[in-house]
Amino acid sequence: MPTYAVRYTYDERAEVRDRVRPEHRAYLAGLADAGALRGSGPFPDGPPGALLVFEVADEAALRRLLDDDPFAREGLVAATEIRRWDVVIGPWSA
Numbered sequence: 783m784p785t786y787a788v789r790y791t792y793d794e795r796a797e798v799r800d801r802v803r804p805e806h807r808a809y810l811a812g813l814a815d816a817g818a819l820r821g822s823g824p825f826p827d828g829p830p831g832a833l834l835v836f837e838v839a840d841e842a843a844l845r846r847l848l849d850d851d852p853f854a855r856e857g858l859v860a861a862t863e864i865r866r867w868d869v870v871i872g873p874w875s876a
Contacts, residue, residue, distance in 0.1 A: 783837050785820070785869050786844050790853070791861040792830040798858060799830075805852040810834070813847060820874055835867070835874070 792799060813819035813836075822834040838844045841864065853859050869875045 783839055785867045785874065786836045786838065786841070787865045787867045788834040788836065788844070788848065789863040789865075790832045790834065790859050791863075792832075792853070792858055793860040794830070795858060796830070798856060799853070802852050802856050802858065809850070809852055818847060841866070 810819055810822055814822075818836055818838050820835040820837055822832060824830070824832045836844055836847070838847065844864065848854055848862060848864075851859070854862075
């Protein structure tokens with residue numbers, strides 16, 4: 783299955799992110815338990831955002847998962863960059 787690196791850029795509504803974060807993290811934990819999400823986490827500096835790494839059948843399946851993210855449903859994701867990623871070295875490589 784292909785691997786995708788997703789970069790979220792959040793809007794500036796930190797108070798709304800704080801409120802929705804538990805639901806967002808529970809959703810992502812479910813995706814990780816199902817094997818679709820390999821890892822994720824926020825950027826600690828710079829503009830607010832996060833990096834998420836998925837292993838899914840195709841980009842259409844990935845977009846469906848991203849659309850269901852509580853942060854996306856609340857409009858907190860100002861921009862999403864999706865890149866297919868060929869992992870050749872490390873524990874995530876085939």
